[in-house]
Amino acid sequence: MFFNRAYWKGQVKIKGFTLIELLVVVAIIALLLSILMPSLQKAKDHAKKIGCSANLRSLALAAIYYADEHDSFTPSSTNTWNDDGILRAGWVGVTSDMARQALDTQVQIYGNGTDAFTGLHKSQLWPYIENTGGWRCPTDPDKQQLRSYGMAAQWWGTHHVDGDGVWYDDQTRAMVYRKLTKIKNPSGRFFFVDQLGYNNDAYYALWYSQPKWWNIPSFLHRGGSVNGFADGHAEAYPMKPETVRLARESLDTNLSNGFKMLQVNVPDSEDLKYYQIATWGTIGWQP
DSSP, X not given: OOOOHHHXXXXXXXXXXXXXXXXXXXXXXXXXHHHHHHHHHHHHHHHHHHHHHHHHHHHHHHHHHHHHTTTTBOOOSSOEEOTTSOEEOOXXXXXXXXXXXXXXXXXXXXXBSHHHHHXXXXXXXXXXXXXXXXXXXXXXXXXXXXXXXXXXXXXXXXXXXXXTSEEEOTTTOOEEESBGGGOSOGGGXXXXXXXXXXXXXXXXXXXXXXXOOOBEEOOTTTSEEEEEETTSOEEEEEOOHHHHHHHHHHHHHTGGGGTBOOOOOOTTOHHHHHHHXXXXXSOSSOO
């Protein structure tokens, strides 16, 4: 039998998708994406939290190693002036340009750029963490920032302490430590804090004698933060919605270059009490 093109042309019909069928397929794809995207975003956020925890655990362990090699003296939470007028590097270092300026001025310099890179290399902890990626939280919205963590205020810093490693502030009566062996309950005391804003003195400050915040704690880990402790572990902390609201509002107002919480009394804040106890060991005001 010979092939008859005219005959078969009339018998074979090529049928495509109808508009209704295409719309159904698109709707199914959209539905699947709506189901999967939150899970994918949650997994991405969880991965960033793990990365932040690893960074803070490394910093905490580095501070412990530093103390082991320096007769239990810890790194300083910020740069300090020696009695001879020389600027002493803290856990984040200083450059020669910074040393020629007043302390309140130089802290604004090394948040990003060349000075930030040099500052990290001059850090007391750089020999233990020679990796610039380990000094900032993966959720930090400022991609130019080389460091987003701060060292808790209890670790001497600008305070003058005696050789025994413990000192009380005359005004606030807050205990400030110089030696790691002097602190009680290291598993409950901050070494490093995940924070937000333009806080380039590398020092996480927090009120002791008043029910107020000072520097802004991070809330970017799905409404919470991650902090490194004096025993070398890192721990996530979920914040209350009112704390997140206050922190977000503080950033939006750009108060004091964006590094300070709005100065309002929050005596009922469980988050504030947690941070004050983890920083100072106790709260210095009457609830």
